[in-house]
Amino acid sequence: MKKSIDKSLEIKQVKPTAMRQLVLDILSKQDHAIGLPELEMQFAQADRTTLYRTLKTFVDKKVIHSIDDGTGTIKYAVCTDTCHCNPSELHVHFYCIKCEKTTCLTDIPIPDIQLPENYFAENINMVVKGLCNRCNKG
Amino acid sequence: MKKSIDKSLEIKQVKPTAMRQLVLDILSKQDHAIGLPELEMQFAQADRTTLYRTLKTFVDKKVIHSIDDGTGTIKYAVCTDTCHCNPSELHVHFYCIKCEKTTCLTDIPIPDIQLPENYFAENINMVVKGLCNRCNKG
DNA sequence: TAATTTGTGCAACCGGGTTGCAAACTTATT
DNA sequence: AATAAGTTTGCAACCCGGTTGCACAAATTA
Numbered sequence: 001m002k003k004s005i006d007k008s009l010e011i012k013q014v015k016p017t018a019m020r021q022l023v024l025d026i027l028s029k030q031d032h033a034i035g036l037p038e039l040e041m042q043f044a045q046a047d048r049t050t051l052y053r054t055l056k057t058f059v060d061k062k063v064i065h066s067i068d069d070g071t072g073t074i075k076y077a078v079c080t081d082t083c084h085c086n087p088s089e090l091h092v093h094f095y096c097i098k099c100e101k102t103t104c105l106t107d108i109p110i111p112d113i114q115l116p117e118n119y120f121a122e123n124i125n126m127v128v129k130g131l132c133n134r135c136n137k138g
Numbered sequence: 139m140k141k142s143i144d145k146s147l148e149i150k151q152v153k154p155t156a157m158r159q160l161v162l163d164i165l166s167k168q169d170h171a172i173g174l175p176e177l178e179m180q181f182a183q184a185d186r187t188t189l190y191r192t193l194k195t196f197v198d199k200k201v202i203h204s205i206d207d208g209t210g211t212i213k214y215a216v217c218t219d220t221c222h223c224n225p226s227e228l229h230v231h232f233y234c235i236k237c238e239k240t241t242c243l244t245d246i247p248i249p250d251i252q253l254p255e256n257y258f259a260e261n262i263n264m265v266v267k268g269l270c271n272r273c274n275k276g
Numbered sequence: 277t278a279a280t281t282t283g284t285g286c287a288a289c290c291g292g293g294t295t296g297c298a299a300a301c302t303t304a305t306t
Numbered sequence: 307a308a309t310a311a312g313t314t315t316g317c318a319a320c321c322c323g324g325t326t327g328c329a330c331a332a333a334t335t336a
Binding site: 110 | 232270
Binding site for chain 4: 173
């Protein structure tokens with residue numbers, strides 16, 4: 001649905017260039033979060049820098065959120081239309097050590113943490129590593 | 139205290155070479171977790187590879203634990219003598235966006251997460267980003 | 277002492293991420 | 307429509323943390 005792609009970009013105030021539509025389209029079709037190298041491979045030939053910067057603007061404008069899953073490659077997944085990436089809106093991510101896929105556990109919010117006196121939380125990253133439901137067999 | 143260094147290494151079954159004693163000594167004197175580049179700088183001249191491998195054996199033998207704080211550089215901090223790095227023993231880490239130091243919030247265990255059906259957790263990484271008590275003023 | 281294992285040091289490489297700069301394209305202004 | 311200003315894209319090159327291969331040194335064992 002091209003329409004929904006454009007709408008997302010409009011909502012988040014990102015100019016809908018061909019490149020951006022394409023990238024967002026790809027991202028929204030994934031069943032797991034992907035990184036720059038993986039995104040790059042989805043194109044016959046595309047410039048890494050452009051994809052890199054596209055991802056960056058998307059993150060800035062909160063079209064997508066980035067996930068540091070500990071693999072050394074930052075992953076990205078689309079945000080909901082209403083997402084503002086506040087700590088309270090954050091969810092847990094899961095990295096499967098077998099299929100090596102990183103997924104959003106959107107239904108699992110990051111639990112509240114009681115920080116020590118005078119600490120201020122701006123962001124929380126929580127990644128569970130293990131076996132996903134598909135790989136946890138046998 | 140040289141003695142405690144040697145004891146730690148003995149407990150975790152790591153042969154106490156000069157290099158290892160030195161590295162562990164440095165690590166245990168830190169008030170925050172440090173990465174390979176920062177460790178390297180503590181030496182007038184030292185080989186990155188050796189330090190790298192020293193850290194690696196330390197992590198393998200659970201003398202120290204590694205922390206992915208999202209900066210792109212893996213940080214390390216000493217474990218307690220009895221630590222086995224099980225999920226239940228894990229604590230939250232904090233990264234200050236101002237002083238850029240990563241610290242162990244050893245008193246704050248990682249909360250239990252109710253994973254979806256058939257998921258298996260082997261490890262959990264939880265990093266809070268924000269302002270530490272020192273930097274959160276004014 | 278010789279043979280084997282373990283640790284250290286150098287060099288070189290890898291790969292994700294990032295920047296500088298110029299060309300292409302878009303938008304605003306006259 | 308023509309020009310100027312801003313934005314996006316593409317290429318090349320670089321940075322840096324991490325990692326590997328290989329040879330030498332040190333320690334351990336036979």
